[in-house]
Amino acid sequence: MQRFGIDIGGTGMKAAPVDLVTGELAAARARVDTPQPATPERVAAVARHLVEHHDWSGPVGVCMPSVVMHGVVRSAANIDDSWIGVDADALFSDAIGAPVHVLNDADAAGQAEMTWGVGKDRSGVVLCLTFGTGIGSGLFVDGVLVPNTEFGHVELDGADAEVSAAARVRQAEGLSWVEWGDRVNRYLQHVAFIVSPDLIILGGGASKRSDRWLSRVHVECDLAIAALENNAGIAGAALHAPSV
Ligand code: BGC
Numbered sequence: 001m002q003r004f005g006i007d008i009g010g011t012g013m014k015a016a017p018v019d020l021v022t023g024e025l026a027a028a029r030a031r032v033d034t035p036q037p038a039t040p041e042r043v044a045a046v047a048r049h050l051v052e053h054h055d056w057s058g059p060v061g062v063c064m065p066s067v068v069m070h071g072v073v074r075s076a077a078n079i080d081d082s083w084i085g086v087d088a089d090a091l092f093s094d095a096i097g098a099p100v101h102v103l104n105d106a107d108a109a110g111q112a113e114m115t116w117g118v119g120k121d122r123s124g125v126v127l128c129l130t131f132g133t134g135i136g137s138g139l140f141v142d143g144v145l146v147p148n149t150e151f152g153h154v155e156l157d158g159a160d161a162e163v164s165a166a167a168r169v170r171q172a173e174g175l176s177w178v179e180w181g182d183r184v185n186r187y188l189q190h191v192a193f194i195v196s197p198d199l200i201i202l203g204g205g206a207s208k209r210s211d212r213w214l215s216r217v218h219v220e221c222d223l224a225i226a227a228l229e230n231n232a233g234i235a236g237a238a239l240h241a242p243s244v
Pocket of ligand 1: 077104
């Protein structure tokens with residue numbers, strides 16, 4: 001069985017049909033720059049284009065960098081503020097002409113890891129963190145998602161944590177991998193203190209270069225590098241597409 005997944009990021013929108021048995025993409029992924037400003041109408045128009053590009057008809061799952069409660073957007077940290085209060089399920093369903101469900105991007109990526117990746121068959125408390133433009137979090141208790149946790153925005157040394165430890169910050173501040181790894185370590189120790197996870201899954205773009213910084217991280221729980229990398233958001237979104 002296949003479903004279509006769309007991952008909306010601050011800079012790019014990625015989409016593909018997904019095989020729900022394996023979690024693999026069933027066709028080559030399409031990527032389009034996120035329109036700027038990333039207003040709901042413009043993003044929905046691009047989503048429609050991505051679905052048409054793949055000649056897809058049927059349910060669609062969408063993930064985005066926001067708190068999304070029952071399809072309604074409640075925050076907009078790395079996307080246009082005009083999203084707040086928008087019924088994203090209805091907006092995308094109208095634009096695409098098919099049933100759509102929308103969820104948070106890190107919840108989607110985490111769900112993909114729990115289903116097909118390094119979190120498969122893991123019970124207990126599992127925290128999946130994505131390091132990219134921001135820091136996203138997906139929390140699972142015995143495999144069940146606790147949605148919209150937003151651990152990227154915990155306060156750390158008097159500031160929003162993602163301002164010091166997101167992957168974007170490494171480049172923006174010209175940090176070495178070791179310097180950035182030390183910041184990630186400080187952040188992970190703080191989050192681990194709050195949540196007491198059994199396992200932390202490290203995802204997002206920076207996970208591909210974990211050989212450069214993972215040795216700086218010391219936490220008292222299991223650590224795993226995400227297996228699905230770039231496609232976790234698409235696959236997890238597809239998994240949450242409405243069933244028909
Ligand atoms: C947002 C989260 C999102 C994360 C990763 C954060 O700034 O608040 O909702 O999951 O970035 O995109």
